[in-house]
Amino acid sequence: MNDDDLIALIAPDIPDSQFDSLRRAVAVRTMARDDRRRRPDGTNSHREGPRRTMKVAVLGAGGLLGRHVVEEMARRGREVLALDHAACAIEDARAVASALAGCALAVNCAAFTDVDGAESEPDRSFAINALGAENVARATAAAGAVVLHVSTDFVFGGRLDRPQDEFDLPEPLSLYARSKRAGELLVERANPRSHVVRVQGLYGRGGRNFASRLSSLLREGKRLRLDGERRVQPTSARAAARAIADIAATDRWGTWHASCRGATTWAGFATRLAARLDLSPTWEAVPSAALALRAPRPPNCLLEHRRLALCGLPPLPTWEEALEESLKERDLS
């Protein structure tokens, strides 16, 4: 894959004005791979050559959030090493250490994100979401770097009748959630200079998840059954990436909540989206239990963003504002 192909993959609609900075960022990644290939033992001391100038590594850079974090960091003038799954599998501790040497910050967006699939693949889930995350934290600690690890609202049981803040106790319900919670704990233990950022309900350009595809499903007139019960904060990957870049710039280590403000259900989100697209409703709002999903979800996924407020960082937009921005930017095709 050449650099332009990679840019097309991670940022298909990037405006011309941002193309050059992203190409520079991607070029650094390509140089890093070439550099590694040149070494017979497959390792890289990173004491010389182009990697010395690298500052921010993004793992899982081919995923929905990873692509947006790469773009956001590049937009802020950071040098970015975009590592997709093929470039670095996080369960391979040596590969992670080699890839991250020379970086000042690693943002870990890599994860096994199939929430229902995780129920039948516990080993894979823990290998990637827990031990893989620990590999990233260990490698950054060894390199004297900071790690920002992305986690999830699903670490909560969702039984409170209010949004959960960073000081509430997690109570993971599913295997995916347990593996993500384990990742949080291992990251914090392995690197004291760490941020754990919990996001939720992500959607955006190129996302393979249900929320990202909702507008095309509505346009196709598919009859859908949507959860009209579970309380959620749909969050654009754009807004989450901006919050991640803000948090990464602080040294107030620990856990952060970074979802859009407000509250709705997925049926509520669809109602708003359909109204904005001038489409007639083609869905049925059903109770969570009617969907019979394999993995249990918290009934209340709402997050309170107490640390952003306490530390004076910008709040995320409301979910309605983020949806407007996403429609304007044509993130939802």
Ligand SMILES: NC(=O)c1ccc[n+]([C@@H]2O[C@H](COP(=O)([O-])OP(=O)(O)OC[C@H]3O[C@@H](n4cnc5c(N)ncnc54)[C@H](OP(=O)(O)O)[C@@H]3O)[C@@H](O)[C@H]2O)c1
């Ligand atoms: N999407 C949501 O609604 C949501 C909600 C809460 C939290 N999160 C968290 O947000 C983060 C990003 O999720 P996302 O929505 O961007 O998911 P995504 O689109 O599925 O991206 C995850 C990326 O990780 C890569 N990956 C999987 N296994 C890997 C491994 N062993 N080593 C390296 N890379 C690997 C995947 O590559 P391949 O596809 O090539 O395997 C994929 O590109 C995750 O930590 C997730 O738990 C997401």
